[in-house]
Amino acid sequence: MSKKGPLAAVAAVLLAALFAVALLVPLPYSVMVPGDASDALGTAKGKPVITITGHPVRQTSGELRTTTIGATLPDARITLVDAVRAWFATDQAVVPRDAIYPSGKSVAQLNKLSAQEMQQSQQAAVSAALSYLKLDPDTVKVTLDLPDVGGPSAGLLFSLGIVDKIQGDGHGGDLTGGKDIAGTGTITAKGAVGPVGGATLKTQAAKAAGATVFLVPKGECSSAKANLPSGLRLVPVVSLQDAIGSLRALHTGGSVPSC
Known part of the structure; x- marks a missing residue:
């Protein structure tokens, strides 16, 4: 009597068991998802995001949305099933846990x-905006308050919000043109815009919030185009002045750069 049949059956059972275990064993990865898209021109938790004293403030229409991403906590149980599901989802991303939560x-x-990082970003955003507007920081005071959001990625939108509240588009209209604008990007005190990562998920957050235009640091055009939601226009920027020029052009019919 041949033992090949029973042995093969046992091997198949063991292989199936190992595969089942592999599917359920926690992996050293985190899953990232689109976060909130707060309006820099609006309020957060009942308080204005931007408060300006020492200079007249104009009423604005439209929105300037900062975008964020969220991630599973370091003790979250991420299995192979979770990782594969997130890998194929357009609104999720799988990254090594150490990339978000450095060991130690x-x-x-x-x-x-x-x-x-958020505080430093806010200081740079205020300096960049007031410098662009040629206003004395000792005279004009700006306070930024966006609770529960960290990191430097809101810098560009903060600066644009300050400019819109004080000057608008410079011709009596809103910098936004009354549209729902979203974006991301660090900013220096001199107005240079830099990349921050996560553009693919941030465009998803922008679209979910109703934005039609997304300002993206020029160096992140490629990642922003991946899984870009339909109806969301990408506008690359390299500086605050560049971003302001593009926003003006959007509602005046001028030439607008594209990724």
Whole structure:
């Protein structure tokens, strides 16, 4: 009597068991998803995101939305099934856990670092906007308040919000042209715009919030175009002045750069 049949059956059972275990074993990965898209021209938790004193402030229409991404916590159980599902989803991304949560740093430490980056970004955004407007920072005071958001990625939209509240498009209209504009990008005190990552998911957040235009650092055009939601126009920018020029052109019929 041949033992090949029973042995093959046992091997198949063991292989199936190993495969089942592999599907359920936690992996050292995190899943990232689109986050919030807060309006820099509006309010957050009942308070204005941008408060300006020492200079007249204009009423604005339209929106300037900062975009964020969220991620599973470091102790979240991510299995092979979760990773494969996220890999094929257009509104999720799988990344090594250490890319978000460097080993040796607690969540509290990372949150503190993120808050510090946000504060530095806000200071740079105010400096860039007031410099563009040729206003004295000792006379005009700007306070930025966007709770529960960290990191430097809102810098560009903060600067644009300040400019819109003080000057608009410079011709009596809104910088937004009354549209729902979203975007991302760091900014320096001199107005240079830099990349921050996560553009693919941030465009998803922008579309979900109703935006029709997305301002993206020029160096992130390629990633922003991946899985770009229909009806969302990408506009590459390299500086605050560049972004303001593009927004003006959008509602005056001028030439607007494209990714």
